[in-house]
Amino acid sequence: MSRINLFRTTVFRVFFLYAVLFSLLAAALLGFTYWSISVHIAAQINASLKTEATDLAYLFSHHNVEDLIATIGRYSVVGQSADRYYLLISPSGLPLAGNLQAWPFQFDVRPGWHTVRLHYKEYQTRGWDREQDYTVRSYVVALPNHYRLVVAQGLQTVQKLRDYTQGAVLGAIAMSVLASLLGGYLLSRAVLRRIDTISGTAGEIIAGDLTRRVPIAGRDDEFDELAAKLNAMLERIEQLMVGMRQVTDNVAHDLRSPLTRLRNGLEVILLESRREQEYRSAIELAIEDVSVLLKTFNALLSITQAEAGVRRNDWAEVDLSALALDMAELYEAVAEDRGVQFQCQPNADVRIYGNRHLLAQAVSNLLDNSMKYVSQGARVELRVELQQNSPVLTISDNGPGIPADQRSRVLERFVRLDSARTTPGNGLGLSLVRAVARLHGADLRLGDNAPGLLVTITFPPFKTPPS
């Protein structure tokens, strides 16, 4: 498993932060609800207390004390179950009617609103069955002749509601914090597992196994996309590595024989003392051998430069037709010498944007190949035309061609077909053609001319480059 601490992962932190924010929001909402319910209930209690007190006071002033006592008696019976309390006190302070046993001592007797606690022992009434203190909201009215009336409402129900809401709010906060911790833990563990597989693969690759690939879970999610991209990148890197190894191997292999030959030749000359003319011709031979080696290196260098293709300040508009004609003119003499029928058919005015020297070298390499491998009396044709706006250059011959399964292989550096071993060449010609085509964003295809080879280079449509 990972060495990364779960609680320090980004997923966990983000999840936790969101959970906390959500909990706070939920708490605020619940709190507001609680507060508005409380306010509303308090207002209703007040209104109902005041109405009753006013009614009773009215009764007192228009009738007599007896009527009031009787009414309060009735009210008390009905009010008992609704936690409603009444008390009428005489001017001397004696309770005359109501369901409270005594004038609450600590009661403020001034008229108006009061909220007090009644101790269950002192003020026990019927219905106060549990040993519990009662908080009541009361309204005191001063009646004529120093009578006083108290109408009160127990706040038990309201208190219960308040306690319940408070508990719910705290519970909700606690639950969302817990849920967020658990969710964050599970989520980050799931994400970490995916990341672990990726970093595990990376570790194995660093350790030297380039064939490893990141497993794809098949869920088609962002991790699968990342894994696919990484795998594609690894594929490319592996290809390049293999290619590079192959090039190095091939360079070593292909240059060893001419270097050995050169060395042997020089050693043989040194065996005996010879006439100056012999030395001279031996040295000239050696120089020619070295020139071939140098040519190979230069060709490799050209390919590398074309492949790198970073600087393009020597690029310009190139008249592909004119270039084809120039190359045709260059190779006409060779064709004639070899008894090859050579034709060049450039459609006028086909332009591309590129490096004319590299393009010329590519065309020249292709013509070289055709001329080299066709037999006497064969045909070689060079065409330039526009196909759906795309400049296309084709070189076709009716020579031996390249077997279909070898066509991509011959584009690699130093690869030569076995049948070509006897002809001179370094196996770099087509590699350069490919590099130049790629540099120009062109598509290079080797096809079958039935019989012979058909090389097609399709360039992107010409656009005037931004100056």
Add this chain to the structure above:
Amino acid sequence: MRILVIEDDKEAATYLLKGLTESGHVVDHTTNGEDGLHMALTGAYEVDVIDRMLPRRDGLSIITAMRSAEIHTPVLILSALGEVDDRVEGLRVGGDDYLTKPFAFAELLARIDALARRSLPEHSSTRLLVADLELDFLKHKVTRADKTVHLQPREFRLLKYMMQHAGQVVTRTMLLENVWDYHFDPQTNVIDVHISRLRAKIDKDFGEPLLHTVRGAGYCLREPD
């Protein structure tokens, strides 16, 4: 001739100095750009050979400084293996020729000779003459021993270039550059075929051959000894 070589690579410089001295030239050498510029500004040389990458001042800025000081010594720019072969930039700042390492010494020698010749005052004449071979570029006519030789336009340009550099070795890449106006290293003998056709026309039916192959280097058109 007097040649200035500005090259910081010790081995390359030793090899250039030895080769050029043995070819009969007088060579001055320095390894850094500052000294190189001072020496080049004296204008005492017929050809300057300047490496692109130099300590203290790069090759291209030396050429820029020379040209703005009205020093028109022909310059051959060398660029090292692996650098981007940026001929265009080199020639734009006022270089006259460009050679990428690794190169054959014969190639360098041929190019230096060609540059020195270019710096000579132009002949006002419209005719070139080598032994009994005559080329008239106004009339577009070539004769050898007073017999007209019929040449294709490209053969005419090829011969003209060879005659302008008569007595000097010209390499295959120099011909491709100057006669065909393409700069690349031809993989096969494509230039040789053109030379042998030209040779068939100007040398075959006449006594002494003028167009010679220089092994490992290129060709030379010269008067018979």
